[in-house]
Amino acid sequence: MSDLLQRLLAGERRALAQAITLAESTRPEHRTETERLLQSLLPDSGKAFRLGLSGPPGVGKSTFIEAFGLHLLERGHRVAVLAVDPSSQVTGGSILGDKTRMERLSRDERAFIRPSPAGRTLGGVARRTREALLLVEAAGFDLAIVETVGVGQSETAVADLVDCFCLLLPPAGGDELQGIKKGVVELCDLAVINKADGALKEAAGRAAAEYASALRLLRPASARWVPPVLQVSALEGRGLDGVWETVLKFRATLGPEGIAAKRARQAKAWLWREIEEGLTEAFRRAPPVAAALPALEAEVAAGRLGPSAAAERLLALFQGKQP
Numbered sequence: 001m002s003d004l005l006q007r008l009l010a011g012e013r014r015a016l017a018q019a020i021t022l023a024e025s026t027r028p029e030h031r032t033e034t035e036r037l038l039q040s041l042l043p044d045s046g047k048a049f050r051l052g053l054s055g056p057p058g059v060g061k062s063t064f065i066e067a068f069g070l071h072l073l074e075r076g077h078r079v080a081v082l083a084v085d086p087s088s089q090v091t092g093g094s095i096l097g098d099k100t101r102m103e104r105l106s107r108d109e110r111a112f113i114r115p116s117p118a119g120r121t122l123g124g125v126a127r128r129t130r131e132a133l134l135l136v137e138a139a140g141f142d143l144a145i146v147e148t149v150g151v152g153q154s155e156t157a158v159a160d161l162v163d164c165f166c167l168l169l170p171p172a173g174g175d176e177l178q179g180i181k182k183g184v185v186e187l188c189d190l191a192v193i194n195k196a197d198g199a200l201k202e203a204a205g206r207a208a209a210e211y212a213s214a215l216r217l218l219r220p221a222s223a224r225w226v227p228p229v230l231q232v233s234a235l236e237g238r239g240l241d242g243v244w245e246t247v248l249k250f251r252a253t254l255g256p257e258g259i260a261a262k263r264a265r266q267a268k269a270w271l272w273r274e275i276e277e278g279l280t281e282a283f284r285r286a287p288p289v290a291a292a293l294p295a296l297e298a299e300v301a302a303g304r305l306g307p308s309a310a311a312e313r314l315l316a317l318f319q320g321k322q323p
Contacts, residue, residue, distance in 0.1 A: 013112050050121060059194055071241075081147060190243070196233050224258075
């Protein structure tokens with residue numbers, strides 16, 4: 001553990017990958033080692049700017065992140081990308097293809113890309129994305145990008161992880177605007193219309209006006225900030241300067257105190273999420289629950305017992321009461 005800690009603090013990418021693998025492990029002994037490692041790293045974490053990125057499928061998230069990441073490397077930054085890939089509900093597997101899609105960025109020693117499966121975690125992020133953020137910060141990366149699964153309106157958990165939440169949108173409005181639900185739009189700090197090039201350039205301009213109008217009708221996530229709408233072409237590398245300048249302006253508007261207060265709220269939310277997930281695991285492992293669960297599930301599936309009644313019986317068993 002001491003060796004891993006020193007290599008991680010030295011910015012070794014292989015050590016960082018090993019540490020994230022350790023954090024994602026479900027083995028009890030690995031969880032204990034992870035907690036020890038994270039506790040040791042706390043003084044060296046929290047120094048990066050955290051940028052969340054979400055958007056519908058096909059909007060070009062990977063293309064944008066690679067172009068944006070390469071742009072920032074040229075400006076002297078070290079960039080870490082934590083990409084969350086959807087998991088199959090049938091097999092539980094994930095393709096984890098983000099390194100392939102961001103080949104140029106992944107080859108650069110100043111960058112780090114880590115794809116992780118979403119698993120059963122809702123909200124577009126993986127369960128251990130929070131721990132991974134602390135690890136990449138301790139390894140010396142000054143910008144951490146969290147890319148969500150990007151499958152729809154539930155992609156809101158990332159807003160509880162990052163300093164600035166960017167929503168990537170397609171160059172179309174009208175009916176497609178109705179498909180981008182309020183839940184994710186009202187949490188964004190910045191909207192970016194990608195693919196503003198070629199035949200889609202004019203459509204991107206119209207979409208930007210429509211999204212800007214829609215955002216003005218919503219209460220902004222930050223009281224001192226009205227989310228702007230920008231247009232970029234990740235393919236041609238245009239507009240990336242404007243995105244970074246806007247991110248820096250947002251950071252300056254919040255200021256150190258605003259970002260610290262935001263992270264404090266996020267840390268409390270993280271605490272309660274860990275409590276909820278820990279209680280769920282303890283509930284499933286409890287011998288009385290594990291013994292009664294198969295029969296009660298069968299009763300519920302057959303329609304002979306209501307889910308609420310079954311849940312009450314299991315909770316009573318968990319609490320040591322007579323159901």
